Amino acid sequence: MPPICPYCSTTFDAVDKLKTHIIAEHGAEPLPRPEGLIDLMVNGERYELQVEPNVTLYTVIHDRLGLTGVKMFCDRGACGSCTVIMNGRPVLSCMTLAIECDSATIETAEGIAAAKHPLIETYVKHHCMQCGYCTPGFVVTAKALLDRNPNPTEEEIREALSGNLCRCGTYPQHPKAVAEAAKLLQGGEGGTR
Amino acid sequence: MNKDDRERIIAPEHTLRADKYPLEDYSAIGRRGVRRKDGYEKATGYAVYTTDVQLPGQLMLRILTCPYPHARIKSMDTSKAAALPGVRALLRYDDPELPERADVSGHFGGGTEGHEPVLNRVGYWQGMPMAVAVAADTEDIANEALGLVEIDWEERPFNLDQEEALKPGAPLSNPESFPDGNFVIPAQQREAKVVWGNPDEGFKEADRIIEWRMRKDKENWVGPERPNGLFRWNGEYPEVWLKHQRPHLSKRQIARFFKIPVSQVTVHCLYQGGTFGGWSQMALNMQPNMIAGILSKRTGKPVKWQFTRREDFCGAGMDNARYQVKVGFKNDGVITAVAATSCFARKGFAHLGHFVENTRVHHLLQESNGAVLNIMPGSAFRCEQNMNALCLGAVLNRVAEALEMDPTEVALKNDGVEGRPMADLADLKRAHGFGGDRDSLKECIEVGKKAIEWGGKWHLPGTKRLPNGKLHGMGFTFTHEWSDSSGSGALGMRIERDDGSARILAQRCDNGCAAETAYCQIAADELGFRYEDVHYRQFEEAGFTTMTPDSSTNLTVNGYAIRNAARQLRQKILEIATTPRIPERPDMGYYPPFPDYKPEDLDIKDGVVYVKKDPSKRMTMAELVRPAFFMGKMDIGSTEPLFAWGWQNQQGAFMGTPGPRPIFVRQAHFVEVEVDPETGDIEVTKVVNANDVGKAVNPEGVEGQQYGGSVMGISRARAEDTIYCPATGVVLNGNLIDYKINTMLDCGPIDTIIIETGMGYGPYGSVGIGEDVATVLPSAYYAAVHNAIGAWVDMPTTPDRVLKALGRL
Numbered sequence A: 001m002p003p004i005c006p007y008c009s010t011t012f013d014a015v016d017k018l019k020t021h022i023i024a025e026h027g028a029e030p031l032p033r034p035e036g037l038i039d040l041m042v043n044g045e046r047y048e049l050q051v052e053p054n055v056t057l058y059t060v061i062h063d064r065l066g067l068t069g070v071k072m073f074c075d076r077g078a079c080g081s082c083t084v085i086m087n088g089r090p091v092l093s094c095m096t097l098a099i100e101c102d103s104a105t106i107e108t109a110e111g112i113a114a115a116k117h118p119l120i121e122t123y124v125k126h127h128c129m130q131c132g133y134c135t136p137g138f139v140v141t142a143k144a145l146l147d148r149n150p151n152p153t154e155e156e157i158r159e160a161l162s163g164n165l166c167r168c169g170t171y172p173q174h175p176k177a178v179a180e181a182a183k184l185l186q187g188g189e190g191g192t193r
Numbered sequence B: 001m002n003k004d005d006r007e008r009i010i011a012p013e014h015t016l017r018a019d020k021y022p023l024e025d026y027s028a029i030g031r032r033g034v035r036r037k038d039g040y041e042k043a044t045g046y047a048v049y050t051t052d053v054q055l056p057g058q059l060m061l062r063i064l065t066c067p068y069p070h071a072r073i074k075s076m077d078t079s080k081a082a083a084l085p086g087v088r089a090l091l092r093y094d095d096p097e098l099p100e101r102a103d104v105s106g107h108f109g110g111g112t113e114g115h116e117p118v119l120n121r122v123g124y125w126q127g128m129p130m131a132v133a134v135a136a137d138t139e140d141i142a143n144e145a146l147g148l149v150e151i152d153w154e155e156r157p158f159n160l161d162q163e164e165a166l167k168p169g170a171p172l173s174n175p176e177s178f179p180d181g182n183f184v185i186p187a188q189q190r191e192a193k194v195v196w197g198n199p200d201e202g203f204k205e206a207d208r209i210i211e212w213r214m215r216k217d218k219e220n221w222v223g224p225e226r227p228n229g230l231f232r233w234n235g236e237y238p239e240v241w242l243k244h245q246r247p248h249l250s251k252r253q254i255a256r257f258f259k260i261p262v263s264q265v266t267v268h269c270l271y272q273g274g275t276f277g278g279w280s281q282m283a284l285n286m287q288p289n290m291i292a293g294i295l296s297k298r299t300g301k302p303v304k305w306q307f308t309r310r311e312d313f314c315g316a317g318m319d320n321a322r323y324q325v326k327v328g329f330k331n332d333g334v335i336t337a338v339a340a341t342s343c344f345a346r347k348g349f350a351h352l353g354h355f356v357e358n359t360r361v362h363h364l365l366q367e368s369n370g371a372v373l374n375i376m377p378g379s380a381f382r383c384e385q386n387m388n389a390l391c392l393g394a395v396l397n398r399v400a401e402a403l404e405m406d407p408t409e410v411a412l413k414n415d416g417v418e419g420r421p422m423a424d425l426a427d428l429k430r431a432h433g434f435g436g437d438r439d440s441l442k443e444c445i446e447v448g449k450k451a452i453e454w455g456g457k458w459h460l461p462g463t464k465r466l467p468n469g470k471l472h473g474m475g476f477t478f479t480h481e482w483s484d485s486s487g488s489g490a491l492g493m494r495i496e497r498d499d500g501s502a503r504i505l506a507q508r509c510d511n512g513c514a515a516e517t518a519y520c521q522i523a524a525d526e527l528g529f530r531y532e533d534v535h536y537r538q539f540e541e542a543g544f545t546t547m548t549p550d551s552s553t554n555l556t557v558n559g560y561a562i563r564n565a566a567r568q569l570r571q572k573i574l575e576i577a578t579t580p581r582i583p584e585r586p587d588m589g590y591y592p593p594f595p596d597y598k599p600e601d602l603d604i605k606d607g608v609v610y611v612k613k614d615p616s617k618r619m620t621m622a623e624l625v626r627p628a629f630f631m632g633k634m635d636i637g638s639t640e641p642l643f644a645w646g647w648q649n650q651q652g653a654f655m656g657t658p659g660p661r662p663i664f665v666r667q668a669h670f671v672e673v674e675v676d677p678e679t680g681d682i683e684v685t686k687v688v689n690a691n692d693v694g695k696a697v698n699p700e701g702v703e704g705q706q707y708g709g710s711v712m713g714i715s716r717a718r719a720e721d722t723i724y725c726p727a728t729g730v731v732l733n734g735n736l737i738d739y740k741i742n743t744m745l746d747c748g749p750i751d752t753i754i755i756e757t758g759m760g761y762g763p764y765g766s767v768g769i770g771e772d773v774a775t776v777l778p779s780a781y782y783a784a785v786h787n788a789i790g791a792w793v794d795m796p797t798t799p800d801r802v803l804k805a806l807g808r809l
């Protein structure tokens, strides 16, 4: 059967000609995009992923992309340990459907580390981790804070991180690490954003 | 290894005295600012926890949980579930492969066989995993399959309250295992009633006697990484990933369960997302692993399981107890007798132990009546000394209140060991190898009071209202430091050929205390290496059995094992430095690196071996152990492999063990609060922890346990309570939205003070710190709330309880 245009039913003698026609005449992608296909830019890498509508962003990042920096603690949007930065804002990946994230740009703790953000070393220096399970979630939330507020007060840091739970009780250390990272960023020492 | 090290290892009673061989100089040990070995991995998310492990083709296992507090299955039809596409295997309670009862508990896994049915036909609490398990391609399919299981339930009467459950005529909570009644005695105890001295006499000696009732409600452990595991049957033998604090014991359990040699079981123990004892000690914690094992064997595929947060909330709680306390004391604050009866939900723990270990109070009567209930079983998490610490703190503060005395004075008056006042104990301290001159409690109290400005701020209860309208309170409590308990650690240490760095080979025993960092600090100083050149790489398989905190012991056991290994390794290094390597081929350059010296002529510092009398004769470790020559393209080692292993067997300190092992190191905590009389809200404005840890090997790690424990302690004391619906017996707040734990905004500044008297039994005079602050601090908070409002409020001190105590509700 000759290829037929799905929009205007014109027939062509070759598929390539049909494709050119659809782009030119109808301004559309020649092949319909399969349902559930999403594009994600994660830590600077582009991924094209087929996802079921009920799959969370957490599952995609953790189970499929193998980025263990997203951690599942509360399982229900209460703890912040699964936080990623999506299009510049911190979001809870356990409460976000992957299918709604098409074209999103996402950063995880691994990406923040790869970019040599000073937060990582200030976190190590100030012992912000004990069991460490909640730590990447804090790092991501803190990075999002510094992106929008490069010089936060202690109060602002505490406020920004108050949605992240740490059962080990590392809370007193985080403001010190975040403030020091902010200083390093401003002084131009200790890495780039 | 010298004679003393040897004795310490093979004769446990020798661990009843101070470390005789501290180092003269410390370099890495006690130094601030060493880079945490686990820091980068954990900050970046690269640290791998059991929950992160996935294997190709793995199936997901889900287990039915009991929807009722007490119910038996009359009949069960699993045919629809089994037929669901994607379901690969299903296990029922009546499966012929299941033993009638098996050891599926974690904590006492080394003990008795025949605890529980693996899949029970009867559920004894809402949320109990039971009856049927499904392994499917995805978790969703497994859940859907469980939804298709048709069950005809026989609901049974249930008990939610221990006092009700012990009344005559109460229904049986578990007629299968406890057919004679609901009464039980606490875990770790042989008798319900324990007497020290002569309580009647003690009360006769008293000038005054007071009595009261108090309670502590049930809290949950809330470990951030949910219980999970992965089981892969590799044809002949199992390979298991366990989130568990006692993986070595679980390994033996798995071997027994599947009737295979222990050496055929491979157990991987990775980082643990906060365990705090909790899950590892639950009654049924090996159940999902055994089921995963059976189904992995049947399907030939890896089987992974993971509880939901809600399921975890239904799994285990702690501290559900009521107390009736009677105290006799002199007008000067000296306590003459304490009699306290607890009524707890199984499984409870001792509640007057800290008076024995920690005070001069000679006459004690401890009675414990426990009940089996149809709520989640009790478990120990950070830690089972909660009841002991609460009773000591409450007695001390009630006596202070009755006498209108400063509670720190009452503490100092009653400080002691095994019923003897501290002042009498200088000889005993010396006999146990400690100097005998320092008074730990006095030091803790002095620095703590100063830090919180106790002198200017403490007042009689209920007497200070602040300009903001809030009621101001100051609280204090004390107890001893956890001087560890029994356990053994074994580990290896080797020198890498190429660069002469050292590597500790041991099962991962990380619980967040920076323990692995501390071990590297010890190894560095003992070897004479730079800290940066010593690494802890887990010997992933649970073969070397390093102690994890499950038995409250980490550094104090493993620290000795590290030291024993390092000292042997150091000796080996000095020997190869002075020994011809291949005596018959001196022509090939195999002369000793230090040909004219004996091992004792040499020393090692900063990873450089040198002649003591002539330090210019030196060789770095890398030079010493470098490959000697090339044969073809192959490096041939010029020294024997430099490997040593060490172990430590530790005698426990807790009651009932032969001893005595009197504990001389103390901790004191101070809490300042503001109570809003309109809302009942309590703000913690300051906390001070003063801990005599003997010797702080990793000071930042110690501080982490101080402020971390304070955060957890305040959280428990102020808010945490697992609530059951009285009508249905179902947990009402099994999630982190309704069960609130502290956030960053919930606690004011925490001052951490480290005191180092060297009076611990651990290496270099150290003691443990991980469990105690979270356990002890609630009593100081409890006292602070009382000091603010002038009335006692049971914990958790929820606003409704505060308002009731203020007569406003």
Ligand code: FES
Binding pocket: A071, A072, A073, A074, A075, A076, A077, A078, A079, A080, A081, A082, A083, A092, A093, A094, A095
């Ligand atoms: S796991 Fe996503 S918020 Fe807790």
Ligand code: FES
Binding pocket: A128, A129, A130, A131, A132, A133, A134, A135, A165, A166, A167, A168, A169, A170, B224, B273, B274, B512
């Ligand atoms: S470090 Fe353990 S939960 Fe935060």
